[in-house]
Amino acid sequence: MATAAPLYSVLPFAAMLLAIAVAPLAAPHWWEPNRNKLVLSVVLSLPIVVAYAIHRPHALWETATEYLAFILLLSCLYVIAGGIRLTGDLEATPLVNTAILAVGAGLASFLGTTGASMLLIRPLLQTNRERTRVTHTVVFFIFLVSNVGGLLTPLGDPPLFLGYLEGVPFTWTFRLYGHWLFCVAALLLVYFVWDSLLHPREPLAAMIRDRTRRRPLRLAGGGNLACLAGVVLAVAFLCGPWREMATVGLAALSLWRTPGEIRRANRFTARPMVEVAVLFLGIFLTMIPPIDLLRAHGGVLGVREPWQFFWATGALSSVLDNAPTYATFLALGQGLRLRDDVVGVPHDILAAISAGAVFMGANTYIGNAPNFMVKAIAEEAKVRMPTFVGYLRYSLPILLPVFGAVTWLFF
Numbered sequence: 282m283a284t285a286a287p288l289y290s291v292l293p294f295a296a297m298l299l300a301i302a303v304a305p306l307a308a309p310h311w312w313e314p315n316r317n318k319l320v321l322s323v324v325l326s327l328p329i330v331v332a333y334a335i336h337r338p339h340a341l342w343e344t345a346t347e348y349l350a351f352i353l354l355l356s357c358l359y360v361i362a363g364g365i366r367l368t369g370d371l372e373a374t375p376l377v378n379t380a381i382l383a384v385g386a387g388l389a390s391f392l393g394t395t396g397a398s399m400l401l402i403r404p405l406l407q408t409n410r411e412r413t414r415v416t417h418t419v420v421f422f423i424f425l426v427s428n429v430g431g432l433l434t435p436l437g438d439p440p441l442f443l444g445y446l447e448g449v450p451f452t453w454t455f456r457l458y459g460h461w462l463f464c465v466a467a468l469l470l471v472y473f474v475w476d477s478l479l480h481p482r483e484p485l486a487a488m489i490r491d492r493t494r495r496r497p498l499r500l501a502g503g504g505n506l507a508c509l510a511g512v513v514l515a516v517a518f519l520c521g522p523w524r525e526m527a528t529v530g531l532a533a534l535s536l537w538r539t540p541g542e543i544r545r546a547n548r549f550t551a552r553p554m555v556e557v558a559v560l561f562l563g564i565f566l567t568m569i570p571p572i573d574l575l576r577a578h579g580g581v582l583g584v585r586e587p588w589q590f591f592w593a594t595g596a597l598s599s600v601l602d603n604a605p606t607y608a609t610f611l612a613l614g615q616g617l618r619l620r621d622d623v624v625g626v627p628h629d630i631l632a633a634i635s636a637g638a639v640f641m642g643a644n645t646y647i648g649n650a651p652n653f654m655v656k657a658i659a660e661e662a663k664v665r666m667p668t669f670v671g672y673l674r675y676s677l678p679i680l681l682p683v684f685g686a687v688t689w690l691f692f
């Protein structure tokens with residue numbers, strides 16, 4: 282079936298991704314309950330499940346195994362990160378804000394972009410609560426912490442963990458440190474200059490309040506950092522099912538040992554993780570036929586060079602979820618039958634796919650799950666965030682030149 286799947290078998294996958302992109306904007310009230318997302322996933326994936334159960338049950342079993350490993354890792358990282366709380370109120374100078382963004386970009390590869398975003402967004406907002414110009418700071422937080430920072434390990438961003446499940450070695454992503462360092466440094470420099478221009482324009486009364494209301498940073502739930510280190514070691518050195526057993530055990534330890542008031546203060550609930558689970562159930566199942574088709578016939582699409590993979594993967598990651606986009610273009614690269622450096626593709630092709638999926642999720646609110654979460658938390662804190670189109674006025678002029686430089690330097 283890998284070579285004989287009809288073209289129309291990709292329609293459920295296309296419908297799934299279209300719904301994820303359009304429904305939150307076109308029908309936000311209908312889209313909000315997770316049960317509606319589950320119904321959508323089941324309805325669209327049911328024909329694929331029936332067809333593959335009859336013709337290729339082994340492929341269906343492999344997909345189910347990857348889905349379970351994927352969701353368990355994300356859930357465990359979410360649970361453990363939800364037990365860590367950072368509080369305090371620093372003076373919101375350009376240097377302090379830039380330092381917070383830099384720390385977040387570093388943590389994103391090890392806590393995951395979601396975990397690092399949830400850990401640092403509230404301290405960042407607390408630090409900047411006296412300032413009147415905060416929107417640009419939150420936007421750069423989405424760029425750096427919710428997306429670009431997650432490139433260095435399979436824990437950083439969901440597409441990289443999908444690659445790990447496909448056989449990419451855990452340490453392979455470390456070779457992308459140059460891409461990560463350049464992009465992070467360029468965005469931090471742009472932010473620092475921007476914030477340095479805006480900071481002197483703050484009202485004098487606001488700046489006085491900012492200086493007088495400082496409180497040192499304090500960490501609660503620090504024991505969970507050991508649990509996170511344990512997850513890194515488990516993913517790096519264990520295979521399934523021992524990997525999953527170890528990570529679930531560490532998440533259970535975190536739930537047991539962390540005082541409940543820390544999670545309550547973090548507004549920790551299972552709802553975001555349930556949303557991810559039900560959506561990715563549909564994504565994993567409906568993407569089986571497109572991946573089979575790409576592996577069999579990917580060469581006819583004309584995407585062969587690293588720079589083409591970088592921009593094609595990135596363009597789709599901007600408007601669709603970056604995890605299935607990564608999987609789709611990895612299958613396309615494997616279908617080209619090029620040099621088999623790692624999981625059936627050359628190193629430079631895999632680097633382009635990885636960087637495109639992670640970096641360009643920052644182009645829109647819908648490019649990566651933490652983007653909307655950070656936007657919602659900022660709006661709760663009375664920060665006026667841009668609309669979907671308004672966000673593009675930040676992202677396109679800032680990010681596209683940086684990504685152009687990444688293409689010239691690395692691809």
